[in-house]
Amino acid sequence: MAVTVVTENIAAQLDLLVDLRRSFRYAAIDTEFPGFIRLTPPYASEEDRYADVKYNVDNMKLIQLGITLFDENGSTPWPGCCWQFNFSDFDPLVHPSSPKSLELLRRSGHDLEGNRRNGINGDKWSNVLRNKLFDRRYGSVYVTFHGLYDVAYVIKLITGGAPLPPTLREFITAARRVFGALYDIKYIAKYCDGLSGREFGLTRLAQELVVEQDGNPHQAAYDSLSISRVFDEMNRRYNIGGNERFVSVLYGLENSCTESKKRYQRGTMAYHPNYVGQYGFQAHSGIPPLPPTPMFVFLPQVGPPLHQAHGVPSSPESQQQQNTLSCHGYVSGMGNVKVRR
Numbered sequence: 001m002a003v004t005v006v007t008e009n010i011a012a013q014l015d016l017l018v019d020l021r022r023s024f025r026y027a028a029i030d031t032e033f034p035g036f037i038r039l040t041p042p043y044a045s046e047e048d049r050y051a052d053v054k055y056n057v058d059n060m061k062l063i064q065l066g067i068t069l070f071d072e073n074g075s076t077p078w079p080g081c082c083w084q085f086n087f088s089d090f091d092p093l094v095h096p097s098s099p100k101s102l103e104l105l106r107r108s109g110h111d112l113e114g115n116r117r118n119g120i121n122g123d124k125w126s127n128v129l130r131n132k133l134f135d136r137r138y139g140s141v142y143v144t145f146h147g148l149y150d151v152a153y154v155i156k157l158i159t160g161g162a163p164l165p166p167t168l169r170e171f172i173t174a175a176r177r178v179f180g181a182l183y184d185i186k187y188i189a190k191y192c193d194g195l196s197g198r199e200f201g202l203t204r205l206a207q208e209l210v211v212e213q214d215g216n217p218h219q220a221a222y223d224s225l226s227i228s229r230v231f232d233e234m235n236r237r238y239n240i241g242g243n244e245r246f247v248s249v250l251y252g253l254e255n256s257c258t259e260s261k262k263r264y265q266r267g268t269m270a271y272h273p274n275y276v277g278q279y280g281f282q283a284h285s286g287i288p289p290l291p292p293t294p295m296f297v298f299l300p301q302v303g304p305p306l307h308q309a310h311g312v313p314s315s316p317e318s319q320q321q322q323n324t325l326s327c328h329g330y331v332s333g334m335g336n337v338k339v340r341r
Helices: 010-021 046-059 099-107 112-118 122-133 148-158 168-179 185-191 202-208 220-238 254-266 273-278 316-327
Strands: 002-005 026-032 064-070 082-086 141-144 181-184 280-282 296-298
Touching (some): 026 148, 046 148, 046 168, 046 254, 064 148, 082 112, 099 112, 141 220
Antiparallel strands (some): 026 064, 064 082
16 A cells, blocks of 8 residues: 655655665656656657756656665565655646646546645755665665656756756766666566567556556556566566666667766766766765666755764754754765656
């Protein structure tokens, strides 16, 4: 059963997720958002596709983030366990959206007005969400389905709504350094016997693999649960988890992601100098994800840096309190909705 996360219970649920991540290394993620205001032609270049992603994500608001934790055996902390973070940032009366997408979301059970009243302020909680859900110390492996927009919205979320990186190359670098090991099962399906040469949405792929599905499609928590089960079944059949070819390649950006991996492996990654200067802070060290990734994450720092001596703050207020202590010298600081369906 999905756990609905809103302002009232976010601190407690994030603490629970931090505890569980130590035992459940895999995290399937999904997002829901209000459609597209710029459509991408099917045969667009990867650079043009990213330009459309950037335009849409920069100008639109995240509605929901779904997360399912599971281990190497496909087990979740309890049966049907998944989390659904509802955000208050999207106002259907004000912000850009696709009317057909909003209609589909409402039919799928989304209470957009309720989110405005009770949902999470993404900008306010961005630092805490970043350090509790996407902290590299746990060596998590992230799994998506047709995850380009999911990855883009997560990057926007954990950077306090900052614009996405200006170029495709910088976006791929940021994605790898946020997520470390990342699998996109829509891309992987292209290379699996019985699945290759066919176009699948998530629901159809789950049916093809005879994977149980719970809840409603287009609810981020239940979609993330389906992603975790599909990944587990594909891993059992095709041993995809042991294949370097599938790591950190997003469907739709295959060529650019593969070339980026080659550059990284050669140790010749190059970054725009202004981008490095604007987007620099030190990430947590700890258990390295697969494949190994650099210690430095180049993303916008929203507010003062996290003070690791006192662990990860559980709320924006505790983050602010730690920053105040540091200033006084008491803490040592370390400097078409879902067309993929």
